[in-house]
Amino acid sequence: MNERTSPFVIDNLRGNKKFPTVWCPGCGNGVVLSAIVRAINKLGLDKNYITMVSGIGCAGRMPAYLDVNTVHTTHGRALAYATGIKLAKPEMEVIVIMGDGDACAIGGNHFIHTARRNIELTAIIVNNRIYGMTGGQYSPATPSGSFSTTSSYGNIDQPFDISKMAEVAGAGFVARSTVYHVAEMESLIEKGIEKKGFSVVEILSNCHTYYGRMNKIKGPVDLLNYFKENTAAASSDDGTKIKRGIFVDRDVRGFIEEYNGVIVKARRMKKYART
Amino acid sequence: MKVKKIPYYGDSRILRDFNCEIREVDYEPVFIQGNEACVEAAIIAGLGFYGGYPITPSSEIAEIFSRRLPQDGKIFIQMEDEIASIASCIGASIGGLKSMTATSGPGFSLMQENIGYAVMAEIPVVVVNVQRLGPSTGAASSPAQGDLMQARWGTHGDHPILVLAPGSVKETFELTILAFNFAERLRTPVILLSDEVIGHMREKILIPPSDYILLEKRKQPFERPANYRPYSNDEDVPAMAEMGLGYRHHITGLLHDQNGFPTNSQDEIAKWYDRIYRKFDANMKDIFMYNEYMTEDADILIISFGISSRISCRAAEMARERGIKAGSLQLLTLWPIDEDYLSSVIKSKKAVIVPEMNRGQLFYDIDRLASGRVPIKKVNRTDGHMIDPEAILEVME
Amino acid sequence: MRRCEIILAGIGGQGLLLSGLILGDAAAISEKRHAVQIESYAPLARGGASSSDIVISDEEIRYPRIEKADILVALAESSYIEHKDRVKDDGIIIFNSNGGEADKSDSRVIEIPLTDVAVRSTKRAITVSMAALGFLSHFTDLISLRAILSSIARKAPAGTGNINIAAAEAGSAAAEEFLSNAERS
Numbered sequence: 001m002n003e004r005t006s007p008f009v010i011d012n013l014r015g016n017k018k019f020p021t022v023w024c025p026g027c028g029n030g031v032v033l034s035a036i037v038r039a040i041n042k043l044g045l046d047k048n049y050i051t052m053v054s055g056i057g058c059a060g061r062m063p064a065y066l067d068v069n070t071v072h073t074t075h076g077r078a079l080a081y082a083t084g085i086k087l088a089k090p091e092m093e094v095i096v097i098m099g100d101g102d103a104c105a106i107g108g109n110h111f112i113h114t115a116r117r118n119i120e121l122t123a124i125i126v127n128n129r130i131y132g133m134t135g136g137q138y139s140p141a142t143p144s145g146s147f148s149t150t151s152s153y154g155n156i157d158q159p160f161d162i163s164k165m166a167e168v169a170g171a172g173f174v175a176r177s178t179v180y181h182v183a184e185m186e187s188l189i190e191k192g193i194e195k196k197g198f199s200v201v202e203i204l205s206n207c208h209t210y211y212g213r214m215n216k217i218k219g220p221v222d223l224l225n226y227f228k229e230n231t232a233a234a235s236s237d238d239g240t241k242i243k244r245g246i247f248v249d250r251d252v253r254g255f256i257e258e259y260n261g262v263i264v265k266a267r268r269m270k271k272y273a274r275t
Numbered sequence: 276m277k278v279k280k281i282p283y284y285g286d287s288r289i290l291r292d293f294n295c296e297i298r299e300v301d302y303e304p305v306f307i308q309g310n311e312a313c314v315e316a317a318i319i320a321g322l323g324f325y326g327g328y329p330i331t332p333s334s335e336i337a338e339i340f341s342r343r344l345p346q347d348g349k350i351f352i353q354m355e356d357e358i359a360s361i362a363s364c365i366g367a368s369i370g371g372l373k374s375m376t377a378t379s380g381p382g383f384s385l386m387q388e389n390i391g392y393a394v395m396a397e398i399p400v401v402v403v404n405v406q407r408l409g410p411s412t413g414a415a416s417s418p419a420q421g422d423l424m425q426a427r428w429g430t431h432g433d434h435p436i437l438v439l440a441p442g443s444v445k446e447t448f449e450l451t452i453l454a455f456n457f458a459e460r461l462r463t464p465v466i467l468l469s470d471e472v473i474g475h476m477r478e479k480i481l482i483p484p485s486d487y488i489l490l491e492k493r494k495q496p497f498e499r500p501a502n503y504r505p506y507s508n509d510e511d512v513p514a515m516a517e518m519g520l521g522y523r524h525h526i527t528g529l530l531h532d533q534n535g536f537p538t539n540s541q542d543e544i545a546k547w548y549d550r551i552y553r554k555f556d557a558n559m560k561d562i563f564m565y566n567e568y569m570t571e572d573a574d575i576l577i578i579s580f581g582i583s584s585r586i587s588c589r590a591a592e593m594a595r596e597r598g599i600k601a602g603s604l605q606l607l608t609l610w611p612i613d614e615d616y617l618s619s620v621i622k623s624k625k626a627v628i629v630p631e632m633n634r635g636q637l638f639y640d641i642d643r644l645a646s647g648r649v650p651i652k653k654v655n656r657t658d659g660h661m662i663d664p665e666a667i668l669e670v671m672e
Numbered sequence: 673m674r675r676c677e678i679i680l681a682g683i684g685g686q687g688l689l690l691s692g693l694i695l696g697d698a699a700a701i702s703e704k705r706h707a708v709q710i711e712s713y714a715p716l717a718r719g720g721a722s723s724s725d726i727v728i729s730d731e732e733i734r735y736p737r738i739e740k741a742d743i744l745v746a747l748a749e750s751s752y753i754e755h756k757d758r759v760k761d762d763g764i765i766i767f768n769s770n771g772g773e774a775d776k777s778d779s780r781v782i783e784i785p786l787t788d789v790a791v792r793s794t795k796r797a798i799t800v801s802m803a804a805l806g807f808l809s810h811f812t813d814l815i816s817l818r819a820i821l822s823s824i825a826r827k828a829p830a831g832t833g834n835i836n837i838a839a840a841e842a843g844s845a846a847a848e849e850f851l852s853n854a855e856r857s
Contacts, residue, residue, distance in 0.1 A: 003521070014525075017536055048519050053366075064525050064536060069518050071369060072527035073362065074392050080359035084366025084374070087350045088324060089518055092370070110362075113355040259350070266345035306693075306700040306707065443736075476736060477693065477709040479700035568734075582736075589735035661737060 003047045009034045012047075014067045022061050026220030028179035028205030032126055033062055035182060036095070039190040040068075050093045053082040055107060057099035058133050058207075059126040076107030079114040082121050090120070090256050093193060100127040100141035104160050108140070115169035118197045119255035124189060125162055125200065128207035136210030147214040162202045167248045172197030174248040178204040178227035181244060188246065197254040204231070204242070288564070289452045291489040302481035309447040309473040310335040312480060313377070313403060316451035318343060319485045323372030324350045326363035328382060331415040332471040333405040336377040357382035361389040361402065368398050369526060371517050373455055377403035380413060380422060383429070390464050391430030392528045397506070397515070397551070399458035399465075399493060401451070406470040408659045417659030418471035420581055420632040424639075426466045427610045433548075435555045437461065437562060438609040440468040440580040444478035450607060456491040457562055461554050462512050468609065470632070472582045472661060496522060504533045508546050511554040555611050563616070564607035569595070573602030574625040575671055578641055580606045583630050583662055590630075590667035599671055609637070618644040621651075628670055630654035630662050674729070676814055677738040681723035681755050682747030682771070682801060684713065690836075691801035692724025694823045695808075695815065699728040701826075702819035708736040721754065728814065743812065745804045747771050747786065766807060768800065782811075782850075789846045790839045799839035806843025811851070817844050 005012050013019075023029045040050060052063035056075035063070035069092075073081040078096050086094045103111050103125045114121065130148055131137040138148035140160045147154060166174045173195040177185035185203055192199035206212065206223035217223050232238045234245030307315070314336055317325075325340040327333075337353065344351040350367065354360040357378055364374040378386065383404045393400050404426065408419035426438045437457055441447040447469060454465040496503045496514040500521040507513040516522030529537040530544050538544065555562065568588045570576060575594065577587040584605035594601035604620065606612070621627055621644055628651075629638045635653045642651045652670045656662045678695065682688045689711055696709035706729050713722040725738045740760045746752035749772025752765065759765055759780060767774040770787035790796070790803040802824070809817040817840065824836045 016534055017525075047523060048521055051518065064527070067523060069523050070525045071366075072525065072529065073366075074389055074528055077358060077362040077389065080354065080362035081366035081369070083352070083354075083359075084324065084326060084363035084368070085370040085518075086366075087352065087363075088367040088370025088372040088374075092519065109355055110359055113359070259345075263345045263348050266342070267348075270346040304701050304704070306697040306709075472710065472736075475711065477696050477707075478733070478736070479706055585734060585736055589737075592735075664735075 004044065005037065005041045005047055007038060007041045009037050012037050012067050013065050017065055019065075021065060023058060024209045026206070026208060027058070028128065028203075028207075029059055029062060029126060031179045031182060032059075032124065032185070032203055032205065033065065035186040036124065036189055037066070038186050039193060042190055043193060045093055049091060050095065051085055051089075052095050052097060053078050053085065054097040055099070055102040056133070057102045057131070058128070059097050059099040060102060062097045076102055076105070077110060078102065079107060079110040079121065079123065083114065083117075083119055086119060086121055087256065087259075094121050095193065096121055096123045098123065098125050099132075099139075100125060100129060100162065101131045101139040104140040104162060104165070112165070112169045115166050115171040115198050115200070117255040118170050118172050118252050120196055120198070122189075122192045122199045122201070124192070125202045126205045127162060127202055128205040128211060129159070130207050130211040132207045132210055136207075136214060142211075146211070148210070149214070163200065163247050166200040166202075170198075170252070171200045171248060172250055172252050172254070173199035173246070175200070175246045176202040176204070176242075176244050178231055178244065179206060180224045180227040181231075184244065191246070195249070196257070197252055289449050289488055290483060291487055301484050301487075304479060304481050306477055306479050307444060308335065308475055308477050309441070309444045309469055310405065310475065311339060312444045312448040313451045313467070313469070314339045314343065315482060316448045317375055317401070317455070318347070319482075319488055320452045320455040321373050321490055322349065322375060322455070324364060324367035324374035325376065326352050326354050326360045326367065326374070327376045327378065328354055328357045328360050330357075330379045330382045332407055332474050333377040333379050333403065335474070336403065336405075357385040358389065361386040361400070364400050365389060365393050365396075365398050368400050369518070373399070373459070375401035375403065375455075377405065379405050379407045379415075380409070381411070383422060383425065387425075387429040388431075390436070391432060391434065393464040394430065394434045394436060394551070395528045395530075396526050397462035398526075399462055401454045401458055401465050401467060403451075403467045403469060405474040406468065408657070414659050416471060418582065418632065418661070419657065419659065420470060420583065421636070421657070422468065423580075423609060423631075423633065423636040426468050435463075435552050436610060437463055437465045437555070438468055439465065439564075439607060440609050441473060441607070442566075442581050442584045442605055443473065444476060445480045446607065447473060448480055448482070452488060452490075456489070459491045459493045460512065461558060462493065462515055463554075468581065470581055505535045506531060506533045506547065508533055508550055511550060511557050559611065559613055562608055563611065563613040566605040566607060568603040568605070570602035570604055570620075573600050575599060575601040575628065576620070576624040576626075577601060577603045577628045577630065577667060578606065578621075578637070579603070579630050580609055580637060583632060586662050586664050587630060587667065590664040593664055593668055594671055597668075601671065606637070612640065614644060617641075618646070621645045622648055624649060626650045626652065628652045628654060628667055630667050632656050632662060675731075675733070676728045676743070677741045678726045678728070678743045678745070678814070679723060679738065679741045679755050679758060680726065680745045680801065680804070681721075681751035682768075683750065684720045684722045685798060686722070686747050687798045687801040688722040688724055688747070689713065690828065691805050692726060694802070694820060694827055695724075695805055696726050696728075697827050698815050698819040698823040702822045703815065705730050706733050708733045710736060721750065723751065723755065743808070743814065745808065746774070747800055747804065749773060764812065766804060766811070768804070784846060784850060786843065786846075789842050793838045793842035794835040796835060799835055802836045802839035803843035803846070806840035806845075807847045808843075809840070810844040810847035817841070
């Protein structure tokens with residue numbers, strides 16, 4: 001029983017789920033959702049063999065709308081849940097949606113270790129540089145000096161570079177795009193899903209409601225323009241801009257591939273072990 | 276068809292109905308630790324996934340699984356911490372495998388939030404807590420029974436949960452199998468509350484042939500995917516559809532409606548709460564388990580759990596040598612308890628003693644059920660050693 | 673046989689934990705009786721106090737702890753001092769005389785140079801506790817040497833079966849010698 005997805009977002013939304021979404025009008029999450037749908041459709045995946053896992057936060061609400069297997073877990077732990085699901089059902093395409101706070105603050109340890117294991121998951125991190133759902137507090141991705149409801153005098157922390165962290169921790173595929181660069185984002189998600197091992201696709205997204213309002217980039221369009229003007233392709237040598245594109249694409253054996261080797265070894269040793 | 280009583284082995288709760296006799300030679304005698312018995316039982320119960328993080332005194336469980344599970348093509352993974360361990364287990368259970376993790380106090384504290392997720396999303400999972408002494412790091416290789424209340428109420432929000440407590444290696448074996456059965460039948464996390472003594476103590480047990488053991492599996496839906504409601508209120512325990520068969524549904528830790536989608540509806544939320552408590556009440560006869568020893572004519576009843584119940588039995592014997600009619604009631608199930616049964620038993624005695632290796636936790640429930648009609652005495656010890664039977668006798672006299 | 677309580681005590685590195693497992697296993701599996709074993713040890717694997725409490729009985733054992741031990745095997749002086757008060761007045765204390773000195777006035781004590789016995793047969797001091805089990809098997813009616821040997825074959829870590837068996841046999845021979853000397857004198 002193969003149930004293909006449709007290229008049209010509307011056809012892939014759940015009929016029995018109440019709309020509108022929980023997101024503010026103009027939120028980047030909808031853009032990411034539709035890009036994921038198109039990427040899945042291009043890859044010709046079977047809906048029954050896609051599981052979308054998320055943690056807590058605005059991005060965490062994304063799976064509920066989509067007509068695939070969906071699991072909305074606890075804050076920060078999406079990757080650990082996804083690890084269990086993938087190991088139980090290796091034939092399942094497991095896509096994990098997290099926000100920047102979800103993936104890098106409370107879930108930072110899981111993020112690092114999932115990358116270290118290079119387990120066959122795709123992580124899509126919607127980085128809006130703030131905690132939106134709880135009311136605009138600063139996150140580990142909030143730029144230094146930015147204002148938030150808990151950094152009234154400007155953020156004094158350094159922000160994480162999520163893609164770099166994924167790279168040094170061992171992920172097989174790392175890429176970044178923004179909600180302005182929709183076609184690029186879609187192709188990166190597609191490549192990320194296709195890639196064996198752990199893939200991380202970081203997507204810079206807009207939270208005009210909190211980040212924008214408090215940092216004088218008010219509307220969604222202003223933020224999209226900000227992404228347009230302040231980012232550059234990975235190949236560019238403009239050091240002042242945030243880089244987009246593929247940073248890592250390496251062939252390292254994934255965890256499941258390695259574990260299958262363990263099973264073979266263990267069986268052989270059992271066979272020759274004294275009884 | 277009737278279960279044949281097996282000489283010596285006793286507990287028929289884990290055995291299937293037979294119309295043939297099981298002979299003693301069919302059993303495999305082994306001399307093993309409680310932690311090893313837990314592993315053997317889990318493997319027989321069909322464990323497919325173990326995710327854990329090392330911690331004394333539970334580490335043997337992880338070590339043995341790491342050797343055994345890959346031999347059967349099953350999954351062992353050492354996660355980065357206990358939070359990830361329980362999360363991966365719940366994930367694997369969502370993926371259709373029977374899963375478990377084992378830990379001790381500090382790790383058990385870390386797992387609490389996600390145990391609550393398994394309660395909310397109704398995901399079967401078995402959590403073994405080999406208790407050690409004290410809050411915080413405490414004493415890693417000293418036994419205690421201080422996590423009883425945490426096992427019951429550890430995760431936030433009002434919730435039911437199933438807590439089983441073995442008092443021997445044999446009971447560790449049996450209760451581990453039952454933990455998986457109840458987890459699957461009730462779609463709930465089950466806590467197996469062992470302790471350092473039982474975990475490391477070696478005893479002889481007879482392992483029944485695995486095809487004689489009764490194993491339960493989660494119920495699958497019979498309706499078509501379009502009509503499937505993963506949290507239907509029509510049944511106490513709704514079916515949990517296997518992934519990949521077209522039953523694409525949503526699983527969340529938010530309060531949800533019968534389709535699994537987040538809801539704020541008072542009516543839906545109230546019904547959900549009623550149902551998750553109802554599923555325990557409806558199965559009370561099976562899940563509330565205890566052992567009695569010389570209780571029938573006893574004037575004084577010693578109520579205890581885990582390793583302390585072994586001491587209680589000795590104290591009862593010693594009391595009888597002195598002419599005091601004492602008996603021991605060992606609770607194998609610590610939650611939920613059959614309050615009607617327990618309060619009637621308590622009220623039929625002249626006095627009740629509750630020995631436990633903490634400062635009085637089981638005591639609260641026993642005292643409450645006595646409603647002031649029967650004197651309840653505590654015997655407590657928290658120095659990392661088992662209670663002496665003499666201490667129980669002292670309270671009697 | 674009625675309930676019998678045994679303490680095996682020594683310091684880490686004398687193979688105590690394995691010998692506790694072997695004695696319990698020999699009684700429970702090889703001789704089809706019942707046994708409970710509880711061990712205690714220091715966090716360090718070498719040098720700390722280490723002991724194994726074992727209860728053996730023909731009936732199922734409800735109470736797993738030692739009330740008053742029938743037998744103490746003390747492989748070091750410190751173990752003798754630590755555990756001697758846990759032994760019955762008419763109990764037996766098998767003391768390794770290579771491990772220090774026991775109280776001369778303690779009538780329960782039987783002194784045997786167990787480390788020498790072990791080293792003479794296996795050249796490894798760690799097998800001393802297995803020699804003690806061998807001694808125990810011949811000196812008391814607690815357990816047969818056969819049961820001990822078959823347990824070693826089953827339970828000893830791969831590659832150590834032969835030396836452990838040799839040590840147990842040497843211990844048994846030492847008991848034979850001890851008994852015949854005792855008869856003569």
